[in-house]
Amino acid sequence: MQKGNAGKRILNLYGGLFFLFIYLPIALIFIYSFNSNPTNMMVWRNFTLDWYRKILGFSVLTRDAIYVESTDQLIAAVKTSLTIAMITTAFSTLMGTATAIAINRFRFRLKKFYQMLMFVPMIMPDIVLGIALLIFYVGFGIKLGALSIIIGHCTFLISYVFIVVSTRLAGMDKRLEEASADLGANEWVTFRRVVLPLIMPGVVGGALLAFIISMDDLVITLFIAGVDSQTLPLYIYGMLRRGIKPEINAIASLMLIFSLVVASLGIYFRSKQSK
Numbered sequence: 001m002q003k004g005n006a007g008k009r010i011l012n013l014y015g016g017l018f019f020l021f022i023y024l025p026i027a028l029i030f031i032y033s034f035n036s037n038p039t040n041m042m043v044w045r046n047f048t049l050d051w052y053r054k055i056l057g058f059s060v061l062t063r064d065a066i067y068v069e070s071t072d073q074l075i076a077a078v079k080t081s082l083t084i085a086m087i088t089t090a091f092s093t094l095m096g097t098a099t100a101i102a103i104n105r106f107r108f109r110l111k112k113f114y115q116m117l118m119f120v121p122m123i124m125p126d127i128v129l130g131i132a133l134l135i136f137y138v139g140f141g142i143k144l145g146a147l148s149i150i151i152g153h154c155t156f157l158i159s160y161v162f163i164v165v166s167t168r169l170a171g172m173d174k175r176l177e178e179a180s181a182d183l184g185a186n187e188w189v190t191f192r193r194v195v196l197p198l199i200m201p202g203v204v205g206g207a208l209l210a211f212i213i214s215m216d217d218l219v220i221t222l223f224i225a226g227v228d229s230q231t232l233p234l235y236i237y238g239m240l241r242r243g244i245k246p247e248i249n250a251i252a253s254l255m256l257i258f259s260l261v262v263a264s265l266g267i268y269f270r271s272k273q274s275k
Helices: 002-032 050-055 063-067 071-105 111-123 126-139 146-170 175-182 187-216 219-224 232-241 246-271
Strands: none
Touching: 002 246, 050 071, 050 246, 071 111, 071 146, 071 187, 071 232, 111 146, 126 146, 126 219, 146 187, 146 219, 175 187, 187 232, 187 246, 219 232, 232 246
8 A cells, every 4th residue: 555655646746747847838938928027038027017018009108118029010920820720720621521521431442541641741740841842832833922821731730620520420320310311311411410510519629729720830831931921920930039028928928828718619619529
């Protein structure tokens, strides 16, 4: 019993240290986003909301406001990221869901091989995929910009939606479709009234997952973005190259909160069981 208790304490200690290692840096970013020191964010001066006020477009009358970057480029980057993420999510959700249904319902040659190919964009290093897309665009004369980012994001986000919806389809009772057919419903009616409502939690969860990944992607976007298409991660990366300023912590904190909200919704819809 003593050995068992000692092992349990060691396991609890390891778990606590693990979560501390993961979440302490994130907590520090959030805490120091309220630091009024504009020159050295690691030296605490006073509590302030000036950095959030400036980011959200409110005027800041303190002398430290000169250190805050212009919000015009930030707002433009946010709009670009939201536009790209919404378009990418819509297309990825449609294609990923359709592919998942097709593979789940039909038998064809090389089915297993095709399923394996759907996992490749997820496990491929981002830098490799970014370089491959850049070479493809340059080779075919495709102009780098918002369209190239949308195409690039869709190449791997379709796989995420496909896996989430496939998992939902695997747990669905096919006898419900058979019962619908026995009652005289055609394939379209069965899909609209039976299949789609059952897989909708997976579809919504996959869409939210695709949206947040598209919003947060940096490495791939760095290779395929044009000069006139700056997303929010690229904007933050550019700020970091000029020095770590306090408003970066505020932007990162807002992105973290937004990501947590969207990810929580995705997990909820992903795990929701049909009644």
